Amino acid sequence: MRKRTKSKSPLDYAFRVLAHKDYTEKEMREKLLSRFSREEADECMEKLHGYGYIDxxxxxxxxxxxxxxxxxxxxxxxxxxxxxxxxxxxxxxxxxxxxKDIDIEGIMRDTGKKYLEKKSGEDRIKVRQKTWAFLMRRGFEGRMIDKLIEELFDESNFHSGC
CATH class of the missing domain: 1.10.10 (Arc Repressor Mutant, subunit A)
Known part of the structure; x- marks a missing residue:
């Protein structure tokens, strides 16, 4: 079992937790307030902003x-x-x-294709509905999904056996 270290100062604690992952201002403030006073947390947050650790x-x-x-x-x-x-x-x-040179439509297309690969052999209409719902849950826009579904289910492009 790992020994838990008690940080003596809010800044030491903040540096220790920031070494593992990034936090937003809200998340870091909540973490600091769970262990230190409001004044200590505010002072620490000010220093973290000044150092550029919270952005x-x-x-x-x-x-x-x-x-x-x-x-x-x-x-x-x-x-x-x-x-x-x-x-x-x-x-x-x-x-x-x-x-960052990220193609959102390309990512949606790749995500949809990967999903369809898992659904080969199932009823074509149900697969269309499930694919649409899956991409919607993944946070893509309905009109973009509609366009992609039409493209993927076009007879010339869709070969998964549905």
Whole structure:
């Protein structure tokens, strides 16, 4: 069993937890307040901002790129950022994707194709519905999904045996 180290200062604690993963301002403040007074937490947050260790926009960019590259769309990412205390809009997601050379439509297409590979042999109509629902849960826009479904289920492009 791992021995738990008790941090003597809020800054030591913050550095220790930041060594494992990035946090938003909201998340870090909550962590600090669970162990230290409000004054200590506020002072620590001010130092972390000054050192550049807490930057919600940089966090949002990295989180967005990571989730997009994992096959998730903007409508999956936005509420998760909001839960973490970062309020951005769909334009932010698109700008981040563009800046990091991420093709959202290409990712949706690849995610849809991988899903369809698992569904070969099933009823074609049900597979269409399930694919649409799957991509919607993944946070892609309905109109983009409709367009992709038509493309994937076009007789000349769809060869999975449905």
């Amino acid at each position: 919600d926009l940089k966090f949002a960019e990295n989180f967005t790129a990571s989730r997009l590259n994992s096959g998730y769309g903007p409508y999956y990412i936005l509420p998760r950022l909001k839960q973490k205390g970062v309020f951005v809009d769909e334009g932010f997601i698109e700008n981040t994707a563009h800046a």
